[in-house]
Amino acid sequence: MSFKDEMLCSKSHEYVVKQGDNYVIGLTDYAVEQLGDIVFLELPSAGDSFNKGETFANVESVKAASEIYMPISGEIIEVNDSLVDAPEKLNQDCYENGWLVKVKFSGNDDDFGDLLNYEDYKKEVE
Numbered sequence: 250m251s252f253k254d255e256m257l258c259s260k261s262h263e264y265v266v267k268q269g270d271n272y273v274i275g276l277t278d279y280a281v282e283q284l285g286d287i288v289f290l291e292l293p294s295a296g297d298s299f300n301k302g303e304t305f306a307n308v309e310s311v312k313a314a315s316e317i318y319m320p321i322s323g324e325i326i327e328v329n330d331s332l333v334d335a336p337e338k339l340n341q342d343c344y345e346n347g348w349l350v351k352v353k354f355s356g357n358d359d360d361f362g363d364l365l366n367y368e369d370y371k372k373e374v375e
Contacts, residue, residue, distance in 0.1 A: 252344045257361065258370035259320040264344075265364060268351070271326060275348040276308070276317065279374045281339055284310040290336040292349060298324045301360050306349055308336070317349065320364060322356030 256266040262280035266273045281287070289309035299305045299319040306317040328350050332338055339347045354360075365373060 253367045256344075256367055257320075257364035258367060259318065259364055260373070261318045261320075262374075263318060263320045264367075265320050270353075272321060272323065272352045272354055273348045274320060274350050274352055276339065276343050277370065278343055279371070280315075281343045281347075284308065284315065285312040286310055287336045287339045290332050290339070290349075292328050292330070292333060293325050295325050295328055298322075298355065301356055308339075319352075321352065321354055321360040323352035323354045325350050326353050327351035 252266065256264045258264050258277055262277045262283075264275055264277050287308060287310045289307075291307040293299070293305050297305070299322065301319055301322045303319050304316040305319045305325075308315050308317060329348055332347065332349065341347070
């Protein structure tokens with residue numbers, strides 16, 4: 250099973266993948282394509298908590314600046330700090346190595362109600 254088969258996507262172009270008891274969150278390939286060459290990334294700190302829909306990170310590219318929204322409620326337990334020093338890595342691989350944060354889920358099942366599987370997400374953005 251591939252990474253894309255397991256992930257759910259938000260309409261604001263973030264993805265969520267369950268990994269053990271926690272969730273990996275990042276930007277979809279579509280979002281990264283739309284942004285173009287990424288030059289800056291601001292991520293939260295471990296221990297920060299966010300509700301679904303809140304801005305938890307910021308990304309800037311040569312084309313645009315954009316806020317990144319939390320697709321589920323939770324506490325940040327790990328941050329992919331390597332991306333802060335080399336944000337262009339997101340353009341090369343936004344999934345396996347380009348994840349943004351890992352989250353301990355604190356919401357309820359409603360958090361997943363508007364998330365789409367990858368195939369449905371791709372149809373929506375085409």
